[in-house]
Amino acid sequence: MTKLRKLSLKVSAWFVGCLATMLLIAPDLVLAAKKAAANVVIVADTRRLDGILLWWAQMYNDSHLYFMLLTIVIIPATGCIFGMLADLVMNHIGIDLKHRKAAE
């Protein structure tokens, strides 16, 4: 085994060790930050809302976790739907959307 290879293995082991340590420490740091943020509570005012917006605001007030889960499902799903719709329009115009000439 060459010296370089040994050195690279050592560096890799050090990097993986640092990563594992950080992952172990990180939750504590996050929880420490959460303590300070916990003093601020934002509540959605539902008095002027109705229908789906009322349901959405109520869910926000009830559980930020469900609110978060639904948000991270809705955002990429909407992105994909809008992306495909825009694709259809571009294809309809007749632009070649599969090839491009590589040049700097």
Added chain:
Amino acid sequence: MDWLYVLMPISGCTVFWPGLIILGLGVGIIGGFFGMGGAWMVTPGLNILGFPMAFAIGTDVAHMAGKSLISTMRHGRFGNVDYKLGLTMLVGTVVGVEIGAQIVMQLERLGSVDQVVRWLYVVLLILMAWMVFHDVALRKKKEREAAAKGEVLDEKATGLDWATKLHAIKIPPMVHFHQAGIYCSAWLPICVSFLTGVLAGILGIGGGLIRMPALVYLVGCPTHIAVGTDLFEVAISGLYGAATYTLKGRTELVAALIMLIGAAVGAQIGAVATKYIKGYGIRTAFGLAVLGCLCSVVLKLIQPYFPAYSGFINGVSTVVVLGFVSGIPIYIAAKMVHGAKQELAEKRRAAQQN
């Protein structure tokens, strides 16, 4: 004209929705073209539209995730995304951003770091602008020299070439990134993404603005691949950011969805425009966007030193940001329309000949 305003269910503010669509369209074009999230434009833009700052950042991150996904899909079909490189860099980015954020937290305990961070941002932007324009100048010089010899410069030739020297450092494991056409040590993209991640974490930005030039100048990606691969990373990190901000209750999904309507169209325009503009056209426009960002940061930075003129400086800052948000997308959209017209005309001509 009440129908032009929509009540945001979480923040409780009433927002001019066509403004959200226009903002989404503008940053969608810029994001799809340069491969960045554009938080430096969206956050003040949302603030101008009446969003409280706490919601502006979370909403921006949420919309950025969706927009970048749309752009990544488009760039992916053009073959502009090196997924292997993107995933490799993601490791360094995540660790780097976390360490950068922790550095800021540690520094905050010692005293106010806001000014230091902003000045660091200014220095970084100046360096990036210099790097881009120096590279463009070098490439033009090479073109002139080739023309003087009666030759044509290779289409893939670049001005600055630091990547070749970095590729020569052969620390195992060596990896072949086929789409980008790069053979280098896996440590190169990991270290580069780690450094850009630390900087992004310290500066509190998404990182696309730093990562795109880093991919080009340090990793050695062709410009188009750098844009697509960076967008792939922005989409993933944006989704992670959206999750964390939403968990803290700082995301206005309704606004993010309205912005996505404009961003969907914009992202397609920006991504398709890269087909008609060569790599150095993208690099030059990127340099201009960096200058716009620099102006906006400097104007914010000098405000406390001139309290009597703070209103005026704030106004100028708003005009500068809005000017870039509208000017650059108009230029990109015009190039895209021009290129598409030419392509369609050629297709028609070819069909008539057949």
